[in-house]
Amino acid sequence: EAGVAQSPRYKIIEKRQSVAFWCNPISGHATLYWYQQILGQGPKLLIQFQNNGVVDDSQLPKDRFSAERLKGVDSTLKIQPAKLEDSAVYLCASSPQGEQFFGPGTRLTVL
Amino acid sequence: GNSVTQMEGPVTLSEEAFLTINCTYTATGYPSLFWYVQYPGEGLQLLLKATKADDKGSNKGFEATYRKETTSFHLEKGSVQVSDSAVYFCALSEFGNEKLTFGTGTRLTIIP
Numbered sequence A: 001e002a003g004v005a006q007s008p009r010y011k012i013i014e015k016r017q018s019v020a021f022w023c024n025p026i027s028g029h030a031t032l033y034w035y036q037q038i039l040g041q042g043p044k045l046l047i048q049f050q051n052n053g054v055v056d057d058s059q060l061p062k063d064r065f066s067a068e069r070l071k072g073v074d075s076t077l078k079i080q081p082a083k084l085e086d087s088a089v090y091l092c093a094s095s096p097q098g099e100q101f102f103g104p105g106t107r108l109t110v111l
Numbered sequence B: 001g002n003s004v005t006q007m008e009g010p011v012t013l014s015e016e017a018f019l020t021i022n023c024t025y026t027a028t029g030y031p032s033l034f035w036y037v038q039y040p041g042e043g044l045q046l047l048l049k050a051t052k053a054d055d056k057g058s059n060k061g062f063e064a065t066y067r068k069e070t071t072s073f074h075l076e077k078g079s080v081q082v083s084d085s086a087v088y089f090c091a092l093s094e095f096g097n098e099k100l101t102f103g104t105g106t107r108l109t110i111i112p
Helices: none
Strands: A005-007 A010-013 A019-024 A031-037 A044-050 A053-056 A065-068 A075-079 A088-095 A106-110 B003-006 B011-014 B019-021 B023-026 B032-038 B045-050 B056-059 B062-065 B075-077 B086-093 B100-102 B106-111
Touching: A005 A088, A010 A019, A019 A088, A019 A106, A031 A075, A044 A065, A044 A075, A075 A088, B003 B086, B003 B100, B011 B019, B019 B106, B023 B032, B023 B086, B032 B062, B045 B062
Parallel strands: A010 A106, B011 B106
Antiparallel strands: A005 A019, A019 A075, A031 A044, A031 A088, A044 A053, A065 A075, A088 A106, B003 B023, B019 B075, B032 B045, B032 B086, B045 B056, B056 B062, B062 B075, B086 B100, B086 B106
16 A cells, blocks of 8 residues: 655755645545644644645644645645745644554755 | 643664653643554655553554543553664644644664
């Protein structure tokens, strides 16, 4: 069974630029999560989707971050414009119900 | 709100040593508790979990017991191997909600 796929694996941008991350969850998993993991900290939930609807986006900085999950499958997370403090690993996870399965993450560096 | 406090790292041990990584939590209600592991270059993987008080989760020689009276879920292994070198995260989720709250992680290095 294929795992959660994420791309790109690494991205370097300058502040004020835009960036987008892509996630392809495990087939059949209804729930999809995006986490932000800043160096030295644990992952923090940004947004949770159930199929293509948002369940929880209370921790998403909506002035600069946006996410969508079209057709309840793939998802994209966008940052526009990026700030230095957005440097982190962005993790995508999916779940059928219960256990979450994580992708390898996208490491973002904002210069 | 919910929170998880983990023993700070990094932790360095010799092969075959006994391992304990402390984890305590604050939560309303009755959370489920988890240990996740992140091997170098890989994504987070669920190592073990416990869903109610006094439950013991176990996997790959690791164990952790859900202690409601001390709000703890310490990770233990009797004899560590070099291949156990990784970052370990303690986490919780509230009953009826899959959202995970993570600790800061503990980096473990095992030397031969």
